[in-house]
Structure formats: C-alpha cells, structure tokens
Amino acid sequence: xxxxxxxxxxxxxxxxxxxxxxxxxxxxxxxxxxxxxxxxxxxxxxxxxxxxxxxxxxxxxxxxxxxxxxxxxxxxxxxxxxxxxxxxxxxxxxxxxxxxxxxxxxxxxxxxxxxxxxxxxxxxxxxxxxxxxxxxxxxxxxxxxxxxxxxxxxxxxxxxxxxxxxxxxxxxxxxxxxxxxxxxxxxxxxxxxxxxxxxxxxxxxxxxxxxxxxxxxxxxxxxxxxxxxxxxxxxxxxxxxxxxxxxxxxxxxxxxxxxxxxxxxxxxxxxxxxxxxxxxxxxxxxxxxxxxxxxxxxxxxxxxxxxxxxxxxxxxxxxxxxxxxxxxxxxxxxxxxxxxxxxxxxxxxxxxxxxxxxxxxxxxxxxxxxxxxxxxxxxxxxxxxxxxxxxxxxxxxxxxxxxxxxxxxxxxxxxxxxxxxxxxxxxxxxxxxxxxxx
Amino acid sequence: xxxxxxxxxxxxxxxxxxxxxxxxxxxxxxxxxxxxxxxxxxxxxxxxxxxxxxxxxxxxxxxxxxxxxxxxxxxxxxxxxxxxxxxxxxxxxxxxxxxxxxxxxxxxxxxxxxxxxxxxxxxxxxxxxxxxxxxxxxxxxxxxxxxxxxxxxxxxxxxxxxxxxxxxxxxxxxxxxxxxxxxxxxxxxxxxxxxxxxxxxxxxxxxxxxxxxxxxxxxxxxxxxxxxxxxxxxxxxxxxxxxxxxxxxxxxxxxxxxxxxxxxxxxxxxxxxxxxxxxxxxxxxxxxxxxxxxxxxxxxxxxxxxxxxxxxxxxxxxxxxxxxxxxxxxxxxxxxxxxxxxxxxxxxxxxxxxxxxxxxxxxxxxxxxxxxxxxxxxxxxxxxxxxxxxxxxxxxxxxxxxxxxxxxxxxxxxxxxxxxxxxxxxxxxxxxxxxxxx
Numbered sequence: 072x073x074x075x076x077x078x079x080x081x082x083x084x085x086x087x088x089x090x091x092x093x094x095x096x097x098x099x100x101x102x103x104x105x106x107x108x109x110x111x112x113x114x115x116x117x118x119x120x121x122x123x124x125x126x127x128x129x130x131x132x133x134x135x136x137x138x139x140x141x142x143x144x145x146x147x148x149x150x151x152x153x154x155x156x157x158x159x160x161x162x163x164x165x166x167x168x169x170x171x172x173x174x175x176x177x178x179x180x181x182x183x184x185x186x187x188x189x190x191x192x193x194x195x196x197x198x199x200x201x202x203x204x205x206x207x208x209x210x211x212x213x214x215x216x217x218x219x220x221x222x223x224x225x226x227x228x229x230x231x232x233x234x235x236x237x238x239x240x241x242x243x244x245x246x247x248x249x250x251x252x253x254x255x256x257x258x259x260x261x262x263x264x265x266x267x268x269x270x271x272x273x274x275x276x277x278x279x280x281x282x283x284x285x286x287x288x289x290x291x292x293x294x295x296x297x298x299x300x301x302x303x304x305x306x307x308x309x310x311x312x313x314x315x316x317x318x319x320x321x322x323x324x325x326x327x328x329x330x331x332x333x334x335x336x337x338x339x340x341x342x343x344x345x346x347x348x349x350x351x352x353x354x355x356x357x358x359x360x361x362x363x364x365x366x367x368x369x370x371x372x373x374x375x376x377x378x379x380x381x382x383x384x385x386x387x388x389x390x391x392x393x394x395x396x397x398x399x400x401x402x403x404x405x406x407x408x409x410x411x412x413x414x415x416x417x418x419x420x421x422x423x424x425x426x427x428x429x430x431x432x433x434x435x436x437x438x439x440x441x442x443x444x445x446x447x448x449x450x451x452x453x454x455x456x457x458x459x460x461x462x463x464x465x466x467x468x469x470x471x472x473x474x475x476x477x478x479x480x481x482x483x484x485x486x487x488x489x490x491x492x493x494x495x496x497x498x499x500x501x502x503x504x505x506x507x508x509x
Numbered sequence: 510x511x512x513x514x515x516x517x518x519x520x521x522x523x524x525x526x527x528x529x530x531x532x533x534x535x536x537x538x539x540x541x542x543x544x545x546x547x548x549x550x551x552x553x554x555x556x557x558x559x560x561x562x563x564x565x566x567x568x569x570x571x572x573x574x575x576x577x578x579x580x581x582x583x584x585x586x587x588x589x590x591x592x593x594x595x596x597x598x599x600x601x602x603x604x605x606x607x608x609x610x611x612x613x614x615x616x617x618x619x620x621x622x623x624x625x626x627x628x629x630x631x632x633x634x635x636x637x638x639x640x641x642x643x644x645x646x647x648x649x650x651x652x653x654x655x656x657x658x659x660x661x662x663x664x665x666x667x668x669x670x671x672x673x674x675x676x677x678x679x680x681x682x683x684x685x686x687x688x689x690x691x692x693x694x695x696x697x698x699x700x701x702x703x704x705x706x707x708x709x710x711x712x713x714x715x716x717x718x719x720x721x722x723x724x725x726x727x728x729x730x731x732x733x734x735x736x737x738x739x740x741x742x743x744x745x746x747x748x749x750x751x752x753x754x755x756x757x758x759x760x761x762x763x764x765x766x767x768x769x770x771x772x773x774x775x776x777x778x779x780x781x782x783x784x785x786x787x788x789x790x791x792x793x794x795x796x797x798x799x800x801x802x803x804x805x806x807x808x809x810x811x812x813x814x815x816x817x818x819x820x821x822x823x824x825x826x827x828x829x830x831x832x833x834x835x836x837x838x839x840x841x842x843x844x845x846x847x848x849x850x851x852x853x854x855x856x857x858x859x860x861x862x863x864x865x866x867x868x869x870x871x872x873x874x875x876x877x878x879x880x881x882x883x884x885x886x887x888x889x890x891x892x893x894x895x896x897x898x899x900x901x902x903x904x905x906x907x908x909x910x911x912x913x914x915x916x917x918x919x920x921x922x923x924x925x926x927x928x929x930x931x932x933x934x935x936x937x938x939x940x941x942x943x944x945x946x947x
Contacts, residue, residue: 215746308653315587316646318587319587322627
C-alpha cells in the first residue's frame, strides 16, 4: 500500500520533518570506520570505547549435529522504547517522533517518544539530553501502563531485548521540535503506509493494553469477528503448554565464537558475506545528518539480502477470529523459541521448509486484510524491509496444522504479550497491525 | 528443626523407603569416571555419549571491568518436574516419590511424581520407563494447573531451566513402589523437616496456584497477616518495573569458555578447585544403588564448600505481611537478575557485601517463623545444604531499603511466579515455606 493521497495535518508535518532531517548515508570500506575495528585476536568488529555493539560469531549446534555458524550483533544492554500517552478530548494520543536512522530506506520514520540506550538513562539525573526520558526513568516517572522486556530479531541479534513502555501523563507536556501528538486511531491507521511507523514504535503498539484500544470500530462481519477475538481466551494456559512442548523437544546449544571462526563467511574490504550468498551481509556506512546530536558518524550495519515476509493466516470460527501462530526457533533468542507469524521468511536456515508459504503467496487479494512493507530497526539493519500481511483463509478452505503451529485468539496473544519471551518481534508488529483493523 | 518425634503413617513408610533404597556414594578420582573425560581441546568435562551435562568454563565481564571466571554446569535441555494431584475426601493430595539422588546427604528425599529428562519424555510414546510421565506429556495428559519454565541456581548452572508442572487427575491412579499420596497440608508441614522435601518438589510447590492452597489455617495475628498478604497486590506492575530498573542498570556479559581457561582454578586428580578456596569444587563420585534403573554409575558433582543461607525478612504492615525481596544478579541466569531471598549466601563474588545478613543472623528466636536445613538438587550437587528461614522483623525495628530490595506481598509473588524469569529457585523454595505457615 502506498501513502494515502489525502493530505492531512499529519502528512504536512511529516513532509516538513522528512525535509528538515535530510541526511546522507553512504557505504564505506571497513577501513574508513572511525573508532571501529576488527580485534587482532578473534576478529570481532568492535568500537574502541567498548560501547555500542559488537559483531561477533555465533555457533549453532542443533540436536541433529548439523552445526551452523554466522555473524551476529551483540549488545548486552537493555534499551527503553517508550511511548508517552495522554488523553485529549477523550481520545488517547501518542507523542511520536520523526527520527532519522541510518539503515532506513527513507532515513526518517515515525518513532516512539523515546528510544534510549543505557548510557542515556543512566545520566538522566545528571542533565541527560534525551527528550522526555524523565517520564520513563526514575522516581518522577508517569503512570506506567506497560513495562515489559521484549526480544528482538533472533536471527540477527544475540539475546537482544528492549524495555517496551507506555506511560500516561495528565499534565502539560511541551512538544519539542520533531515531536507530535498523534491520535491513537490515526497512528494505527498509519501502519498501513509503507515504511512509515518504525519497528520500535510497532513493538510498543503491539504491547498496547486492552483499555487503550480505540472503541469505535469498523462495521462488517470481519471486524465483528476480530473484536470478538479480543474478548476470547484470556486464559492462555493451553497455548503456553503447547509452546513449552515445542521448546522442550529441542536441545539447542548456541555459543558466541570469534567472528574469525565463522567458517563459510568471508571478510572483504567492504563487506562480510557468506560463500553461498544467502542471508545477510555486514557492511559499513558513513552518515551525515542534519538533526542528530552528532552531525557525522560511521558504523557497521547488518544488511539482509532479500525482502522478508511476516504473515498471519487468520480464520473465522464461530464468529471469532483466530490467528495461526507459529512456535519458531531463532538462534539468538534467549528462550530459543517464541510465538511468531504463521509464515516468516527468510527461514532460519537456507534449506528450511516454510509451511503455509504457498497459502500466503497465492492468497486472493480480497482475502488480504492487511498489507504493508515495513522497516526493521534502522539503527542496526540496512534496508531491512518486511512485508507484513494478515490474510484470511478462504471460506471452506481447511488447513492442516502441524506440531509447530496453533490457532489462537487475539485475547490469548494479548494476555501473553504482557510478559517477555512469548511473542517475537514480528508477531508483536502484526498484533499492532491487527489493532489497526478493529 | 529436626524430624518430629511423633510417628505417623508417612514416617513409617518413609523409614521403609529409606532403608529399601540404601545406596553408597564414594568419591573417586576423575580417572575412574566411566564414559566421562576431559576434552583434549579446551578441557571441558564431558560424557562420551554427548548426553547428560558438561562442566565448562564461564567468563563474567561486569560493567566495572573486574572479570571473573569459574566452572559451570551446562545442560541445554528442559526437564519436567511434575506433581500429580488428586482430591481424596475433599483434600488435595500430591503423589510423591521417595527418590535416591547421589548428592543428597541422606541419599533418599521426597521428590515430585516425575523428574524427567528430555530423553525420558521423548520416548514416552515408545514405552518409556518413567512412571506417570504420560500424565504430563503428550495428548493424553491430565488437567494442567501449572506449567511454567523456571530457572535454577544461576551461580552453578548455565541457563538451566526446568518445566514446573502440576497436573490434576480424577480417575484411579495405581500407586507404584516408592510412591505415595501425601495430603497437601501434610506435605507443606514436611517442609519443616531437615533434608526431607527435595529441591525439585519445593520449586513445584512454590508454583502452587491459589485455588489449591489449604483453606483451614493457623490462628493468631501472624497467620492472619500472612493470609491477608495472599489477597493483596494481584497487580504486581510496580514491582515488575522495579525489577526491570535493576536489570537495566547493569551491562553484564557472560560467556561460556573452555574449562581450561578458568584462570585461578586448578584441576587435581580428584577435584577442580579455586586457588582462594572459595565457592565450590567439582568432584567425581561412584554410586551403588539398589533402586535406580542402573545399579552402578559414576558422575561428576558440584560440591559447595559451605552451607548456604536463604532468608526472607518479613514484616507486618497494616495487618498484611510483607516480604523483603532482593533483585539479585547471578551469572548463569538467562535474564541475569531475578527476585531472590532478602539474604542469600554464599554471595556471587567473594568480596560482595550482603545487606541484612546481620539482621538475619542476630534475629531473636521468637521472630524466626520458619527454619529448616534443606538440600539443593542432589543429581548435580554434592551435600549442597541451605538453611531456609523466614524471619519477622522485630516490632518497632525499621530497615533501610536499598535500590536492590523491595517490600512485596505474597499475592504479588504468586502473580509473578506464574511466569518464568521472575522468582529464582531459592525464592520459590521460600514461597513454598510461606505456604506451610498459613
């Protein structure tokens, strides 16, 4: 879907921001990175300060003995992704930010109120420079509606988690340059625009509590079944047991190893890539920004080769919408297995079969309930685009459901997303997309 | 506390079992281990089959740069710890097992219905030999009341978790040799006996749902405040935010390394120990058992040097009991920090200060509400004894509460223990002990 043709105050503001924050991102050879370098022993790609992140190697030793190795991003810190909310005239609004990230296709995307690193919030009491962080950290923070540690891409990140927060305020809040209050219904509608709402905003929206969801809804049988699904299955016990069954069947060992030991991967002057051309590359970029604290910097990025796909198949059963959820292994996840979209490509390993892929790719366009091309974390990934879809199974079509998939209600997913290690990052994005269909 | 002098049918049965399952456990040099050996490259202690567990090295890189190294037990599998429950005459009973474990001081302790490894449950459909496992695994299992993945000792285990389950049945269940239905109130009372209820049973009892707890209670103001604490604070949101604050402040990197690289530790013919004599040793034993599937085997064990202490300080505030909980870092925990007893010794590092230790050690005996010497996992640890205590803060005494401690209600703890990564193993044991005081 492309941007709506209709102009709105938001769109006018957005054009201004995109123009004001124009920036340049250029590929460079690794040798031109400032402060970054390959460690003499082991070859990990690190920053001289010991801060930020490192690119290391990962060895995956599955039960069947087929070992795999790959580079992986390691950042043993918890960041805060926070959206500040406030009611105006009875409508929940979110304070959103137009934010430049070097890996974004269009550089500027719509971001949460704060995306703060550990060093940001540890200096919040000493006059930190991260706008609005005081609402999320420390004794003076606002009313916390959501506060949960959630995982990020397990194929690209080692044990990465961020703190997803929604905080409510009642008093006046100054609106700084590049920030804007966006009504929640409008924000959810913006999810339908390609590459606009960034991953950090989507994961927080995926944790929205029931009370905040807009009440006024769409008409029609699909929307009615969708809303019914929210009210169904608050007890997710059986689904949790199924997830534990899948986790328990595996014996997965994953270990960080020196980047030099990732056999099959080759380091050239400007990229690290696999012999077989699969997966992703590690590259380096120079960023020239008008708007960030630092006007120019260099950094490595992980660049996926292909566009990804994240799709939920849904069906109506007795007037309630059900979502076909996958219990999916990803090597960098702390808990190894989390709930994921019905279909997620690229697969973890190149030779992995992807059940239901045909059903998604061959879906009748009338059954595609949500469809947008959205970006993954632009601070770490270069042009990482994923097509997010919600597709209704055609009337009368029955799907065989294997051990690693299960029909669940949205009520069950919302119950589980209150805690970490249940819904993976793409499942949370899709949950936000489902909210936009109410 | 020592065993009650009063004889009961349970005690008579227990004496029989202890006698029938007599076994011998003897220290041996590593060279006499069968099937176990040190890998030529890196020196990890492994079994030739690739099964069971390994003893590897761990490197801890805290934010302050003071690196530490130690051996650690690694077993990348999820076991099932399950208690089968059934009502007899309106009273919940638990099917318990008298089970020998080589590391137990007294070898036989009271264990859950099943303690199953992955290879046990993966062969359950092919005529597995683990009694009662069919109630916990597969399509035919009973009504699942509790099913949650919980951590174990983060100082000794690398990322170890087990599946804690409580399953209810209504139909007849044959009672096999070494098993016995024990009424839940009696089982909770048995927690007061030294070295009787094993760690695996305690962690499952720590996950007991509210509905199963015995209703008839003790009299007196303390018991009333205790029961009130169960009904208070179902919303544990603020406590979760505090736990996330503590987690977020740290930047901890922990990595598995070859056992040979644990500088400061020395491998002798029959033990691996630290230069400074602190902490624990790795030893090897030969076991001769009358009752286990295999009559004789050898294995490594981790042997702590000193008795541990795990104590909750509690206080009455407005007629409700509150528990002083610690957010504690342990290097082998997946999430690094979990809720722990007010005081837990030994500390993670030898030079760590232990707040409230003096308050526990100097407590007036009239304020000691629970006190028993209980064993940690006898399948992996040798004579690992911990003194578990619940101590009421003396009337009028106020305690200063630091950033890493917080007063919580039992209702909040029970809300959090429904999910993994919140309460550590000793906190769950102590929660079971609190249940015994109702």
